Amino acid sequence: MTTHASTAPVIVWFRQDLRINDNPALNTAAESGAPVIPLFVWSPEEDGDWEPGGASRWWLHHSLSRLAADLDKLGSPLVVKRGYSLSILRDFAKETGAHAVYWNRRYEPSTIVRDKNIKGALVKDGIDARSFNGNLLFEPWQVLNGKNEPYKVFTAYHKSATNLVSPPAPAEAPKKLKAPAKKIQSVSISDLMLLPKINWAGGLKETWKPGELGARENLEEFLSGIVEDYKTERDRPSVVGTSRLSPHLHFGEISPRTVWHAVRETQKSSKGSESKSTYLKELVWREFAHHLLYHFPLTTSAPLRHEFEHFPWADDKEALKAWQKGKTGYPLVDAGMRELWHTGWMHNRVRMVVASFLVKDLLLPWQWGAEWFWDTLVDADLANNTLGWQWSAGCGADAAPYFRVFNPLLQSKKFDPDGKYIKLWVPELANLPKPWFHNPWEAPAEVLKESGITLGKTYPKPIVDHGFARERALHAFKSLKAVAAK
Numbered sequence: 001m002t003t004h005a006s007t008a009p010v011i012v013w014f015r016q017d018l019r020i021n022d023n024p025a026l027n028t029a030a031e032s033g034a035p036v037i038p039l040f041v042w043s044p045e046e047d048g049d050w051e052p053g054g055a056s057r058w059w060l061h062h063s064l065s066r067l068a069a070d071l072d073k074l075g076s077p078l079v080v081k082r083g084y085s086l087s088i089l090r091d092f093a094k095e096t097g098a099h100a101v102y103w104n105r106r107y108e109p110s111t112i113v114r115d116k117n118i119k120g121a122l123v124k125d126g127i128d129a130r131s132f133n134g135n136l137l138f139e140p141w142q143v144l145n146g147k148n149e150p151y152k153v154f155t156a157y158h159k160s161a162t163n164l165v166s167p168p169a170p171a172e173a174p175k176k177l178k179a180p181a182k183k184i185q186s187v188s189i190s191d192l193m194l195l196p197k198i199n200w201a202g203g204l205k206e207t208w209k210p211g212e213l214g215a216r217e218n219l220e221e222f223l224s225g226i227v228e229d230y231k232t233e234r235d236r237p238s239v240v241g242t243s244r245l246s247p248h249l250h251f252g253e254i255s256p257r258t259v260w261h262a263v264r265e266t267q268k269s270s271k272g273s274e275s276k277s278t279y280l281k282e283l284v285w286r287e288f289a290h291h292l293l294y295h296f297p298l299t300t301s302a303p304l305r306h307e308f309e310h311f312p313w314a315d316d317k318e319a320l321k322a323w324q325k326g327k328t329g330y331p332l333v334d335a336g337m338r339e340l341w342h343t344g345w346m347h348n349r350v351r352m353v354v355a356s357f358l359v360k361d362l363l364l365p366w367q368w369g370a371e372w373f374w375d376t377l378v379d380a381d382l383a384n385n386t387l388g389w390q391w392s393a394g395c396g397a398d399a400a401p402y403f404r405v406f407n408p409l410l411q412s413k414k415f416d417p418d419g420k421y422i423k424l425w426v427p428e429l430a431n432l433p434k435p436w437f438h439n440p441w442e443a444p445a446e447v448l449k450e451s452g453i454t455l456g457k458t459y460p461k462p463i464v465d466h467g468f469a470r471e472r473a474l475h476a477f478k479s480l481k482a483v484a485a486k
């Protein structure tokens, strides 16, 4: 094998690592001196219940186009195929005479099973099949407690992970890739039909620049000042106070190591040091989410805390629809849901508010919310989404306690005091003066009239009374405690 290794190509199987910088699979292949064939296989059915949603597909189309352009420049074009990964990889290795297949690991439960299978089959075929860590700071199995068990509490996980080893510094992109001798057949990215047939993606296009360059630009903008006030500004949905790197990190257009080290580098200046530490901690939440998904793979649809299997969820599809469309009558909730629909993203503070509203005010199953987010978020990520929803419902690791029911009105007054965010996404409330844009249902009739609002017509009345809903939720959650105690 060694004698032909420099002429027999290496296949680099791209998945959620759509970048050329700090890409261990790509670098290892390039350093071998062999021709490199970059390959992407579109096989959504292999993601089981979690095939990429509409917003993710839109992103993937553009991200692949960007990656293809970057690989062209390096000298070896991206080959795109569609079908069953195992047979494509085996056939393709045979067809091209490849001696190796390299990839960076993914951690979704169905992907782990598939990839193990593929590795076994390729090794049997005499192929050097190798996987690398390109997407996490710490492998999920690396961080365990004193009893060799996974962590369920973030602070303990964080302490243990950050005491472990400093994540290695990111590697640069290869300068050049040796192309295979023969031209290889590929389908075009458009043939994958990732873009929507009805063009609903205008807002996504206005908001995002998918691809490695877009990721780098976001990081640079964040480091050029926003990061210094991250600790306070990250909770204000009306300002750009966070990095907005989540879709880029999900698709692997930038590695967490790159972000980690870039922030650490700026910590050398004294400005905003606390904010930078807070930001690094958020990156570790992403690690914690992957740790949990790896060790508790059923939690994508089942609660981590088993007593929640008996929770008396409601079955109100009309309420679900009102929530999805941003027509609940609670301006902050509606603003968040409309931001999501328009841009494919929602501010973290508002994600917590809308999630709490769904599971605690409407008493609807958290899985319904997770599914809607899955289809509409450009950063839909099985680990982060599962953690976010289980946390909000109170049934996951380190979850919000059952008695913590976000009050949408107080959240609105605290985090969007001047109503900028609400008025941007719920323009029918634009003329309402302070404080009524937080709670239009309590506004005097003449104020509503002057602002051109007819509740129930131009803007909905609240679909549920928060005070009543809170009591109802507390009652339901208390009944669970009794089940758990039995």
Ligand SMILES: Cc1cc2nc3c(=O)[nH]c(=O)nc-3n(C[C@H](O)[C@H](O)[C@H](O)COP(=O)(O)OP(=O)(O)OC[C@H]3O[C@@H](n4cnc5c(N)ncnc54)[C@H](O)[C@@H]3O)c2cc1C
Pocket: 234, 242, 243, 244, 245, 246, 247, 249, 250, 282, 283, 284, 285, 286, 287, 289, 346, 347, 348, 351, 352, 355, 373, 377, 379, 380, 381, 382, 384, 385, 386, 387, 388, 389, 392
């Ligand atoms: C109900 C709910 C569902 C969520 N679903 C997703 C999801 O599908 N995909 C996703 O990436 N995030 C999800 N999050 C976490 C969080 O809201 C987003 O990561 C964040 O809003 C992204 O914006 P940002 O990149 O500007 O974050 P920043 O504040 O700049 O944080 C930097 C990075 O740290 C990571 N991060 C930050 N907060 C969290 C967190 N709470 N959990 C895990 N990682 C975090 C993200 O990768 C993020 O890009 C969810 C949160 C909730 C409450």
